[in-house]
């Protein structure tokens with residue numbers, strides 16, 4: 001069976017190489033990525049040491065995105081006229097409201113828009129560059145507005161519950177925790193746990209990991225997450241210690257994806273980690289479609305905004321940067337039919353028969369994983385789309401081709417777009433005022449004053465009217481048409 005799996009894998013790779021590309025003109029890029037390496041986020045497993053900077057981006061994580069930024073700027077300098085001096089009409093950058101994603105975006109932007117390229121102030125009169133303050137610092141003569149020619153670039157952030165585009169599977173979907181809980185109680189979850197039981201037992205019986213008795217898929221996934229965080233922190237002594245417990249712990253990425261290493265313990269642990277993510281967040285058709293709906297709607301809007309403004313005075317952004325999470329990458333990948341828990345279960349059983357038009361990405365979206373959408377137009381000005389995962393073009397629209405015409409692409413992803421995201425998610429209707437949940441004190445004071453005046457006025461009118469009415473009743477025959 002392993003042979004079948006290997007052959008299918010090879011056929012898939014070859015078909016990708018064989019696919020034809022219209023070789024058109026690149027118009028726009030929409031990029032989404034996971035933050036770089038971070039400190040661990042779970043305490044539930046593995047020795048509780050080095051508990052510092054919980055969840056924050058590490059130096060390695062900053063470097064990963066910096067290098068990706070330099071790489072992308074170079075790769076797209078020609079084809080997209082990617083400037084190395086920041087231009088607000090060129091790029092729009094957005095991040096989820098989490099330190100590590102915001103910092104990853106900054107790190108990548110630092111690679112794209114490097115030092116010594118910022119705007120200079122050489123011809124500006126000094127008096128126009130001083131802030132109003134006492135005893136202002138002397139920074140000496142500086143060519144650039146900022147020391148070293150740094151380039152500050154805006155990164156847009158929304159509150160998590162409003163970040164539907166990037167967090168449609170979680171914070172922005174009220175039903176999400178309920179759906180995940182339901183998945184964990186069903187038979188598929190238990191069957192798949194059973195398929196991994198020998199691995200789970202092996203880990204549970206090893207005192208090194210300090211796992212609770214009878215760990216669930218979640219507990220093992222958290223252990224893998226923690227071990228990856230530790231591995232990427234690059235402490236050789238620590239990594240050697242772990243590698244003595246886990247076969248393949250230090251395998252490089254390409255070896256992890258080599259089918260010959262499929263049964264290596266660390267590869268199996270990563271597979272469990274990937275399946276667990278999908279089983280929790282992208283299990284049912286409702287979860288799969290609902291979660292990716294806002295992302296796909298925005299994606300089509302970017303493409304269409306670009307195309308409709310292409311020849312006007314106000315062109316739309318050529319580059320959209322979206323800084324997010326492993327779960328965001330998994331969400332988009334499943335929306336493109338590049339992966340699913342179903343195909344991963346078959347991979348686990350080694351019964352997955354791959355063909356060029358239906359791949360199965362079963363490796364976890366590790367640090368700085370990225371999906372890049374490219375919008376092109378062919379020689380007849382017909383727009384088409386490509387999607388790159390970690391830089392490799394993926395088959396699209398149910399074909400083996402690594403490109404898809406925009407009309408067909410729109411049609412294909414419409415399968416995954418629900419008509420009302422908020423309704424599916426049972427989201428509360430947010431009022432657009434800054435804070436609708438608490439009323440500020442001044443408003444209460446105003447309301448009380450107005451109420452008192454109103455009641456007073458009402459009382460006065462009532463009193464006057466009563467007086468008049470009593471006069472009326474006294475003098476029935478008089479003409480009171482003036483009242």
Ligand SMILES: *[C@@H]1O[C@H](CO)[C@@H](O)[C@H](O)[C@H]1NC(C)=O
Nearest residue numbers: 041042043044048051052054
């Ligand atoms: C884990 O432990 C650290 C330090 O003890 C603490 O700051 C952090 O909040 C804990 N995280 C969780 C998820 O309990």
Ligand SMILES: *[C@@H]1O[C@H](CO)[C@@H](O)[C@H](O)[C@H]1NC(C)=O
Nearest residue numbers: 053054055056097098099100
């Ligand atoms: C994120 O950064 C803020 C300061 O900007 C800090 O207070 C906070 O602890 C950091 N971590 C998290 C998880 O919010």
Ligand SMILES: *[C@@H]1O[C@H](CO)[C@@H](O)[C@H](O)[C@H]1NC(C)=O
Nearest residue numbers: 191195342345346348349351
């Ligand atoms: C995978 O194999 C297990 C037996 O180990 C079986 O129960 C399960 O149905 C198989 N799943 C698929 C999707 O083939």
Ligand SMILES: *[C@@H]1O[C@H](CO)[C@@H](O)[C@H](O)[C@H]1NC(C)=O
Nearest residue numbers: 361363364365366367369390
């Ligand atoms: C993408 O890169 C990440 C980080 O190295 C890795 O974990 C993941 O397996 C890669 N995925 C693919 C499909 O290349």
Ligand SMILES: *[C@@H]1O[C@H](CO)[C@@H](O)[C@H](O)[C@H]1NC(C)=O
Nearest residue numbers: 335336337397398412413415
């Ligand atoms: C994914 O597969 C379904 C059929 O199962 C298809 O209708 C849909 O268009 C596909 N999505 C993409 C983006 O190709």
